[in-house]
Amino acid sequence: MNASVPILFLLALSLGFALFSIVAGSLSGPRRYNRVKLDSYECGIEPTPQPVGGGRFPVKYFLIAMLFILFDIEIVFLYPWAVAFDQLGLLGLVEMVLFIVTLAIAYVYVWRRGGLEWD
């Protein structure tokens, strides 16, 4: 018998127990509504009022995050080329230069439109 069969059996047993507990609890428990049961817990006092929707944050954080994602993925594509540079030869160079030029156009656009300004 494979050594991992007891482990899988234990996994199935614990999952089954957890599911049974949740299902049995939700079927057999009383349902008495109280407004504060759905409120945040703050040691017995009314929770500090939070802004609606969790509060706004400036859009510049979002912009920087998106630009980072895009150029980081570009870098990820550059790494294999850097490692296998000599085996890829001229074709590899031409393809990668085209790739970088495409992204460089986008970069120049962002730069001139002021996307890299923080304030």
Added chain:
Amino acid sequence: MGIEEKLPSGVLLTSVELFAGWARKSSLWPATFGLACCAIEMMATGAGRYDLARFGMEVFRASPRQADLMIVAGRVSQKMAPVLRQIYDQMPDPKWVISMGACASSGGMFNNYAIVQGVDHVVPVDIYLPGCPPRPEMLLDAILKLHDEIQHTKLGVHRERELDELEAAALKAIPTSSMKGLLA
């Protein structure tokens, strides 16, 4: 869903009551509400000599969301009363309350304007435990009496019938003011 509320009376409901009662009393998790000196005795009850762990109650939950039992241990001041009520409200059903000690049961020695004269002014209490402070064995006795009560709670149709019977008996009972005790 509260499926036990909808079962018809009979042996099925009785077995569900037995099983649900046993399950509810076997791992009753207390919420910490130690306010004053009675809290020390409550801690002693949870400690090694008078063990609460043998009843599955050694975990005193800090969050009311995970607790079934609130042991109000200590005097409740007027300032603390809304906090007490909020914590009680945030506990999910089914829940029980033990008022431990004289101050929680009736205001104790503090018969003044600052202390709530009995925590039953704020939350519904199941077991009143006198003492100043009650010894750990007394708290264990109260907890075991509560376990008995939980084991024997009736559900659904049986509960409604029991409530009707209790109400009828209370309507027929002699008022306390006309009980003369040994003088009659």
